Amino acid sequence: MxxxxxxxxxxxxxxxxIFSEFQNLLKKDKEKAKIYFSQFKWxxxxxxxxxxxAIFKLYESIENQEVSDMFKLMEEHxxxxxxxxxxxxxxxxxxINEEKILKLKTxxxxxxxxxxxxxxxxxxxxxxxxxxxxxAERSQELLRG
Numbered sequence: 001m002x003x004x005x006x007x008x009x010x011x012x013x014x015x016x017x018i019f020s021e022f023q024n025l026l027k028k029d030k031e032k033a034k035i036y037f038s039q040f041k042w043x044x045x046x047x048x049x050x051x052x053x054a055i056f057k058l059y060e061s062i063e064n065q066e067v068s069d070m071f072k073l074m075e076e077h078x079x080x081x082x083x084x085x086x087x088x089x090x091x092x093x094x095x096i097n098e099e100k101i102l103k104l105k106t107x108x109x110x111x112x113x114x115x116x117x118x119x120x121x122x123x124x125x126x127x128x129x130x131x132x133x134x135x136a137e138r139s140q141e142l143l144r145g
Contacts, residue, residue, distance in 0.1 A: 002136050004055065004127065005120040011047050011139075012112050018043060019108070026096055034091045041084050046142055048077045054138040058131055059123065069119050076111045083107060 018040045025033035056070045083104045090097040124132075 004123045007139055008120055015043055050139055050142050054135050080107050
C-alpha cells in the first residue's frame with residue numbers, strides 16, 4: 001500500500017517543477033511564463049481540493065483526532081491561493097511582482113515542510129490500508145485525470 005506521504009510528495013515535486021519553470025521563463029518569455037503559472041495555479045487548486053475533500057474529511061472522521069493541524073493547513077491554503085491570485089493579476093497586466101513571488105515561494109516551502117514532516121507521517125501511522133487506498137484512488141481520479 002502506497003503511503004500518503006509518498007503519494008503527496010510526488011505531487012509536491014510536480015508543483016515544484018512547474019513553479020521553477022515559471023520562474024525560469026519570467027525573464028525570457030513572459031507569455032510562456034503566464035501559461036506555466038496558469039498551469040501551476042490549476043495544479044495547486046487540484047492538490048488543495050484533494051487534501052480538503054479526501055484527506056481532511058477522512059482525517060476529521062477518525063475519532064479523537066486533533067483537527068488543529070488540518071485547520072492550520074486549510075488557512076495556509078487560503079493564504080497561498082490569495083498570493084497566487086495577486087501574482088496572476090499582475091502577470092495579466094504585464095507586471096512581475098517579485099515580492100509576491102518570493103512570498104509565495106516561502107509560503108509553499110513552509111506549508112510543504114509541515115505536511116511532509118508532521119501531517120503526512122501522522123496520517124500514515126493512523127490510517128488503515130483501506131483508507132490509504134481510498135486516498136490513492138481519489139488522487140488518481142483527480143490528479144491524473
